[in-house]
Amino acid sequence: MIKDLFHKNRPTYSLEVFPPKKDADVSVIYDALDQFKTLHPSFISVTYGAGGNTAENTFAIASYIQNQCGIEALTHLTCVAIPDKLFLTNFLTNLYRNGIRNLLALRGDQPRTMTDEQFAARYYEHASDLTRDVKAAYDFSVAGACYPEVHPEASGMEEDIKNLKKKIDEGVDFLITQMFYDNQVFFRFIEKVRAAGIEVPVLAGLMPITSASQVKNIVGMSGTKLPKKLADDLERFKDSPEDLKKAGLDFTKKQMAELLERGVDGIHLYSMNKVETARAIYE
Numbered sequence: 001m002i003k004d005l006f007h008k009n010r011p012t013y014s015l016e017v018f019p020p021k022k023d024a025d026v027s028v029i030y031d032a033l034d035q036f037k038t039l040h041p042s043f044i045s046v047t048y049g050a051g052g053n054t055a056e057n058t059f060a061i062a063s064y065i066q067n068q069c070g071i072e073a074l075t076h077l078t079c080v081a082i083p084d085k086l087f088l089t090n091f092l093t094n095l096y097r098n099g100i101r102n103l104l105a106l107r108g109d110q111p112r113t114m115t116d117e118q119f120a121a122r123y124y125e126h127a128s129d130l131t132r133d134v135k136a137a138y139d140f141s142v143a144g145a146c147y148p149e150v151h152p153e154a155s156g157m158e159e160d161i162k163n164l165k166k167k168i169d170e171g172v173d174f175l176i177t178q179m180f181y182d183n184q185v186f187f188r189f190i191e192k193v194r195a196a197g198i199e200v201p202v203l204a205g206l207m208p209i210t211s212a213s214q215v216k217n218i219v220g221m222s223g224t225k226l227p228k229k230l231a232d233d234l235e236r237f238k239d240s241p242e243d244l245k246k247a248g249l250d251f252t253k254k255q256m257a258e259l260l261e262r263g264v265d266g267i268h269l270y271s272m273n274k275v276e277t278a279r280a281i282y283e
């Protein structure tokens with residue numbers, strides 16, 4: 001189980017992958033996983049489409065990581081994709097039977113296919129509610145998400161950390177941050193988290209920017225702020241993909257070096273399924 005790794009193996013180095021879209025070639029992700037395996041990550045996490053549209057692929061990919069690659073798999077699961085308790089019980093039992101003992105409990109965002117009423121009426125309201133039932137059912141390692149730049153729906157850091165503590169009190173064993181690019185923001189967040197009595201490992205979520213299109217997505221979707229130096233470099237190299245990629249990777253390497261120097265519990269790389277990126281960072 002992942003929670004045991006932290007006793008012997010800190011800092012951890014982990015990767016996140018996502019299942020390919022429904023009509024895409026699934027073999028691409030399995031090829032990527034065979035390459036990721038050679039980097040010996042501490043664990044690999046697999047995202048879950050908020051509306052449940054990736055369910056089968058998420059499960060199959062997690063099983064491959066755990067059983068074929070011999071690496072701990074962390075399966076994501078969102079409250080918005082859980083219609084009732086029976087669904088959760090079946091999901092967890094399937095994981096258990098396939099040797100997977102790790103779950104990232106998430107709320108998820110409202111999918112486009114879901115009305116406001118359906119979203120408001122979801123069976124589990126928050127990741128903390130989901131964590132409670134997972135822990136009651138199985139001795140799994142449960143991870144939770146956290147937000148150094150504050151979750152967009154929270155009124156502020158204080159409220160967000162108060163809510164984060166609820167997840168921990170329900171049994172979350174470790175946390176993974178939303179991606180961030182300013183280490184000072186992360187260090188301030190850690191201080192506040194520790195002051196609130198949260199002692200579990202907090203893994204820093206890093207996503208190297210390797211293309212111009214990624215910039216818009218990152219800033220647009222997660223509200224993550226880019227430091228001026230990085231924003232300037234990305235602007236300067238917007239018509240030169242190779243230079244932009246190099247600037248993005250160099251930035252993440254420096255970011256990671258400082259985090260490691262300051263004793264971060266682990267680095268979680270949002271790999272975007274790109275082997276080349278993960279290898280460059282790993283090396």
Ligand code: FAD
Pocket residue numbers: 046047048049050051076077078105106107108109125126127128129144145146151152153154159160161163164166167176177178179205
């Ligand atoms: P929660 O912990 O429920 O928090 C959501 C909001 O509610 C916050 O504002 C919080 O302050 C507040 N809150 C929390 N608990 C309580 C409580 N008990 N009472 C009152 N208020 C509360 N999305 C996907 O669809 N699929 C994925 O695979 C996926 N993977 C992710 C991985 C990571 C590492 C991260 C950081 C995010 C991921 N997301 C994923 C996105 C995530 O689903 C969204 O950020 C979502 O908006 C919040 O999820 P959460 O689990 O943090 O929610």
